[in-house]
Amino acid sequence: MTKTVTTTPYTDQKPGTSGLRKKVPVFQQQNYAENFIQSIFDSLEGFAGKTLVIGGDGRFYNREVIQIAIKMAAANGFGRVLVGRGGILSTPAASHVIRKYEAFGGIVLSASHNPGGPTEDFGIKYNIGNGGPAPEKVTDAIYAHTKTITTYKIADVADVNLDAEGEQDVAGMTVQVINPVSDYAELMETLFDFPAIRAHLAGGFRIVFDAMSAVTGPYAKEILENRLGAAKGSVLNFVPLPDFGGHHPDPNLVHARALYEEMMGDDAPDFGAASDGDGDRNLIIGKGIFVTPSDSLAMLAANATLAPGYAKGLAGIARSMPTSGAADRVAEKLGIGIYETPTGWKFFGNLLDAGLATICGEESAGTGSSHVREKDGLWAVLLWLNILAVRKESVIDIAREHWTTYGRNYYSRHDYEEVDSAAANGLMDALRAQLGTLPGRKLGDLVIETADDFSYHDPVDQSVSNNQGIRILFVGGSRVVFRLSGTGTSGATLRVYIERFEPDAAKHDVDTQVALADLIEAADTLAGIKERTGRTEPTVIT
Ligand code: VG1
Ligand code: CO
Numbered sequence: 139m140t141k142t143v144t145t146t147p148y149t150d151q152k153p154g155t156s157g158l159r160k161k162v163p164v165f166q167q168q169n170y171a172e173n174f175i176q177s178i179f180d181s182l183e184g185f186a187g188k189t190l191v192i193g194g195d196g197r198f199y200n201r202e203v204i205q206i207a208i209k210m211a212a213a214n215g216f217g218r219v220l221v222g223r224g225g226i227l228s229t230p231a232a233s234h235v236i237r238k239y240e241a242f243g244g245i246v247l248s249a250s251h252n253p254g255g256p257t258e259d260f261g262i263k264y265n266i267g268n269g270g271p272a273p274e275k276v277t278d279a280i281y282a283h284t285k286t287i288t289t290y291k292i293a294d295v296a297d298v299n300l301d302a303e304g305e306q307d308v309a310g311m312t313v314q315v316i317n318p319v320s321d322y323a324e325l326m327e328t329l330f331d332f333p334a335i336r337a338h339l340a341g342g343f344r345i346v347f348d349a350m351s352a353v354t355g356p357y358a359k360e361i362l363e364n365r366l367g368a369a370k371g372s373v374l375n376f377v378p379l380p381d382f383g384g385h386h387p388d389p390n391l392v393h394a395r396a397l398y399e400e401m402m403g404d405d406a407p408d409f410g411a412a413s414d415g416d417g418d419r420n421l422i423i424g425k426g427i428f429v430t431p432s433d434s435l436a437m438l439a440a441n442a443t444l445a446p447g448y449a450k451g452l453a454g455i456a457r458s459m460p461t462s463g464a465a466d467r468v469a470e471k472l473g474i475g476i477y478e479t480p481t482g483w484k485f486f487g488n489l490l491d492a493g494l495a496t497i498c499g500e501e502s503a504g505t506g507s508s509h510v511r512e513k514d515g516l517w518a519v520l521l522w523l524n525i526l527a528v529r530k531e532s533v534i535d536i537a538r539e540h541w542t543t544y545g546r547n548y549y550s551r552h553d554y555e556e557v558d559s560a561a562a563n564g565l566m567d568a569l570r571a572q573l574g575t576l577p578g579r580k581l582g583d584l585v586i587e588t589a590d591d592f593s594y595h596d597p598v599d600q601s602v603s604n605n606q607g608i609r610i611l612f613v614g615g616s617r618v619v620f621r622l623s624g625t626g627t628s629g630a631t632l633r634v635y636i637e638r639f640e641p642d643a644a645k646h647d648v649d650t651q652v653a654l655a656d657l658i659e660a661a662d663t664l665a666g667i668k669e670r671t672g673r674t675e676p677t678v679i680t
Contacts, residue, residue, distance in 0.1 A: 139309040140213035140293045145169040151284035153277040155482040155624035157263025159249045162199050165260045171203050176290035177283035178264045179214045181276060185242045187217035191235050193227020194247030195353040195416035196378040197254030201225050205297050207245050212311035213291035219311065222318035225300050228353045228417030230514035231322040233269035238321055243267055248416035251388035255381035259627050270487035270511025274603060319360050326361055329447030329509055330524045336367050338527035344407035345372050348397045351379040352387040354413040357516055387414050389421035389503055390680045391428065398423060409526065409533060413515035419503040420518040424533020432462035432549050435499030437540050438521050440468045442497060445524040456486050456495040459592050459607055460619045460635040462547040465499065480594045480606035481621065487511050488598035501551060501635065545641040548653040552676035554632040562622055562630035565670045569608050569620060576610065581660040585613040610664060615639045618661045634661050
C-alpha cells in the first residue's frame with residue numbers, strides 16, 4: 139500500500155525566516171511538496187509509531203498538500219496523525235495541539251500574511267515536539283536533504299475525509315480529524331479571566347475583530363462571540379477563504395486600513411483588533427490610537443499579572459532585535475531578564491523551554507508567551523481584553539500612562555517590497571563594508587555611536603547565528619536597523635526599522651513619522667535607499 143517514488147532534487151528549497159514559502163505554481167511542480175516533506179522526515183529520527191500534527195491556514199492548495207503529507211507520514215512510519223477538520227489549524231493552535239497531545243512534531247502549511255490563491259503564496263513549516271518552529275540546525279538539515287533527495291515514500295490510498303471528525307485508517311496509520319478550535323479555546327480559558335471580560339463586554343465595552351477572511355475567523359467567533367458574549371457581528375470576515383477574499387491577510391495599517399479608519403472615527407468601538415493568515419499575528423487599535431506591536435509587547439508585559447495565567451509574574455521578556463526597546467524598560471523596572479534575539483519565532487523556543495522568558499514579541503505584530511511556542515494573535519487580543527476589563531480604562535489612557543512611566547519609543551518600519559535582489563544585496567553589502575568607519579560620523583544632529591551586523595549567541599544551546607541585521611546606534615539611544623526579509627517570494631524586501639526614545643511626556647504627542655524624520659533621512663543617506671532601489675518611498679509603512 140506504500141510506494142517509493144523516484145525524484146530529483148530542487149535547488150531552491152531553503153527554509154527562510156519561517157519555513158519554505160513559494161508561489162503556488164512552484165509548489166505545484168512535480169514532486170515539489172513531496173521532496174520537501176520527505177526531506178523533513180529524513181532529517182528526523184525516532185518518530186516510528188509516534189504522532190504527527192498536520193494543519194494549515196486554509197489557503198489555496200492547503201487541502202492538496204494535507205493529503206500528500208498524511209499519506210507520506212503513513213508511508214514513513216508515523217503511528218498517528220492529528221489533523222484539523224477541513225485541514226485547518228491556526229499556527230498557535232497547531233503549536234498547542236503538538237504540546238497537549240505530546241506529538242513528535244507537526245507540519246504547518248502556511249504562508250502567513252502573504253496573499254493566497256492560484257498564483258499567490260504557499261508555505262510548509264516543520265515544528266518540533268515543543269510545539270515551536272524547528273531551530274536552524276533542523277532547517278539546515280532539511281535543506282541539505284532537499285539537495286540530495288532521490289526518492290520519497292507515500293501511501294497509495296484514497297484521500298482522507300478531512301471533513302468528518304473521528305478516526306480513519308490510512309495504510310495502517312490512524313488519522314484523527316480533530317475540532318480545530320476546541321483545544322485552543324480551552325487553553326485560553328485557563329489563561330484569562332473570562333468572567334471579567336464577559337462582564338466588561340456586557341457592560342457596553344464594544345469590540346471589533348477583523349479575521350481578514352483567514353484562519354482566525356472560527357477561533358474568534360467561538361471565543362469572542364460565543365464564549366465571551368461580544369455582540370454578534372463583532373467578528374468581521376470570519377469565514378476563511380482560500381484567497382482571503384483577494385486581500386493580503388496582513389494586519390497592519392495598510393492592509394487593515396478599514397479597521398483603522400473605523401477606530402479613528404467619532405463613533406469608534408472601544409477596542410479593535412485583527413489577525414493574519416495563519417492566526418499568529420495581531421493588530422491592536424484602541425479608540426483613537428494605534429498601538430505599535432513593540433509598545434503592545436511592553437504594555438502587555440507591564441500589565442500581565444492582571445491575567446490569572448500570569449498572576450505569579452513573568453520570568454523574563456524576549457524580543458527580536460529590530461523590536462523597539464520599550465519592553466526593555468519594563469523588564470528593568472520589574473527586575474526580570476530581557477533577551478534580544480534575531481527575527482523569527484524559532485529563536486524564542488529555547489528561552490521559553492528553559493523558563494528564562496515568559497512573554498516574547500516581535501515588531502512585526504507577533505506577541506506570545508510560554509503557553510505555546512508560536513506567536514499568538516488571539517492570545518494578545520485576549521490579554522489586552524483581560525487588562526482592559528480589570529483596569530476599566532481606555533486603551534489610550536493606558537498607553538499614555540505607560541509612556542509617562544517608561545518614556546515613549548517612537549517606532550516605525552519602512553518596507554521596500556519586491557526590490558531587485560541584486561540591488562538589495564548590494565545595499566546591504568555596501569552598508570556592511572562601511573560599518574567600521576561609521577562610529578563618530580555625524581548626520582545633522584545625529585552622531586553614530588556604534589554600528590554592527592547583529593550576531594546572536596543562544597544562551598541555552600550556545601548556537602551562534604550571524605548576519606541577522608545591520609544596526610546603526612546613535613548617541614542617545616536612537617537607532618536604525620536594516621534587514622532583508624526571509625519570507626518574501628519574489629525579489630527582495632528591504633526592511634528599515636527606525637526608533638527614537640523620548641523620555642519627556644510633553645513630547646509624546648508627535649506624529650510618529652515626524653518624530654523620526656531625521657532618522658529616516660539618515661537611513662537614506664547611509665544606505666542610499668532611493669538611489670539603489672530606485673524607489674522614492676516605502677511600499678508599506680507600519
Ligand atoms: C517576517 C517578520 C518576522 C516574523 C516572520 C514570520 O519575517 O519580520 O518578525 O517572525 O515574518 O511571521 P521577515 O524575514 O520577512 O522579516 V509570519 O506571521 O509570516 O509566520
Ligand atoms: Co503569521
